[in-house]
Amino acid sequence: MQYSLSVVIAAGRTIVDGSAEGHVWLVYPRDESAPDLERVEGGPDPALTFPCTGVHFADGSMADDVTLNWMVSSVTSIPQGRPVPVPLTPDQAELADRIRELVSSATSLQGQEDILAASFNPQHRPLGDTRLPDAPGTPRDIDGRPITVFQALTGAYLVPILADITGPAVDDGVIYPAQYGSPDALTEGWYWSATVDTAKPGIHEVILHVDIFRPAVRDGVLTFRPVRFQIPTWLDVRAVPAVNGFTGAGLGYLPLPWEAPAAAPAAATHEGEAHA
Amino acid sequence: MHDVIVKIYVDVLEALQHGSLSGAVFAFDSRSYRGSWGLGSDELMTVVRPGDRISWAVLSLECEAFVNVREMELPGWLAVEHVRDAQRDYWRATVVGEVVTARYAMEFEIGRYGRRMRLAPGFGLVPMGSPGDPAYTDPAVATVSATGDDR
Structure with missing residues (x-):
């Protein structure tokens, strides 16, 4: 059986x-x-714990x-591959005040000096309205509007990329993860x-x-750099006994009732059929 | 104009199996930092204000399963449009009037045969300055600090 786990991230806030x-x-x-x-101090977060139920034989084996x-x-990422790309340029105007505080302290956002030098001009417009020069390669959203640096600052419309899976579950041989490629356009081939x-x-x-994209400015051109975050989640692995899906009882042959085969109809004729 | 995104995840298999959307809808929005609540549930309450443009994106938990929004019943202070062209099919609405707390209904097409299912009262819209808003300040309360920490 296959389980799908959707991991939703508020990328901008991250x-x-x-x-x-x-x-x-x-x-x-x-x-x-x-x-x-139950939530236990220092223990797994129930909200990030996935109940993974398997089936076992009578001897306990899988x-x-x-x-x-x-x-x-992410909350604001464009759903991939479906005919519903939306103009997912998120509202970030209220974050402008917080960003200004963080930018002035220059400690919470690492390596943002290049962005500040290229885009922040307090004498003209607030950070939220700052736009990059309309150079070739100006990123635009679905509606053709230039993506402001502020909106791009959180790279919020790009899809976060799952880059690796590690942890005790892998080390202990509970899960065997791998990245697969497929022709499925919905996942852009990688999952x-x-x-x-x-x-x-x-x-x-x-x-x-997970890699979440953050903008960087190089020679006036906006690019995106992935920033890797580690997100701890948990698997609650349990197994239930394998049972016969028809009877609800133990495994084995299906208890079908035996019936004598029906006698061949003597008077029936078949049109167009030649008899030997 | 500021954009607000409402992202809805639908468990299509669950909905088709039980014939209803109960327990099969998980919604998020991009206004959690201004007090939206109910994220991850089917009773999401989104903080909005005049001038906002709200876009709804819906997708299935299973990438092979189909889900789309067929109809939306939104309050009158929104200018609603159903954007459809060769590449896009989604609903969006602009807040043109005063925001009054309201719930709204949505009708989905579920599965390959487009089975109609309705989510009502479902999600809601609330004005900014709700108690869950970190920047909430009540001018009537003299003891509220400038940063709005007291609420």
Whole structure:
């Protein structure tokens, strides 16, 4: 069985805060049978714990594969491949005040001096309205509007990229992750998937390494650089006994009732059919 | 004009299996830092203000499953448009009047046969300055500090 895990990140806020903590949600089909986890100090975050249920044979060994597929997106990223690209230039005007504070202290945003020198001009317009010179390569949104540096400052419309999966779950052989390529245009061909050893029950930590794009200015041209964030998530691995899906009981032959085969109809004739 | 994004994730398989959107809708918006609440649920309340342009993006948890927005029932202080051309198909609305707290309904097309399902009352829109807003200040309360920390 395959499970899809959607990881939703508030990318803009992650860039501004320098950390993804508090800005990540896990979205997955609800499993009513999975018990709710309690929040324990220093323990896994129940909101970022995925209940992964497998099936086992009577001797406890794994009966079937469980495959996980991670789909990472941000709140403002453009859904890939679908006929619904939206003008996802997010509202960042209120963040301008916070950005100005951070920029003036120049400690929370590392390496932003090049952006400040290229774009921040306090004598003319507020940071939120600053635009790059209309040089070739000016990035524009779906509606053709130039993307302001402020909007680009958080690179919020670009899709975050899942770059790696590590952690105790990988080290302990609970999951075997790998990046796969596929012709599927919806994921632009790359996605992370893992098979799960559900014979190892328990809560295991999975660290997602996600690249979120942040703008940089080089010679007046806006480019985007990935900034890597580590996002701890957890897998709550459990297994239930494998049962016969028809009977709900143990595995084995299906208990079909035996019927004598029906007698061949004597009087029936078949049109157009030659009999030997 | 400021853009607000509402991103809706739909568990299409769950919706088709049970014939309803209950427990199958997870919504987010780009205004969480100004007090939007209900993120990750089917009762998202988005903070908006006059001049905002709200865009709705919907996608399925399973990339092979189809979901789209067919109809939206929005309050009258929004100018609504359904943008459709060869490359785009989405709904957006501009706040042209005073923002009054309101819930709105959406009708989705679920699955390859476009089964119609309605989410109501569903999501809502609230004015800026809601109690969840970090910058919330109430001028009537004299003890509120300049930074709005007290609320």
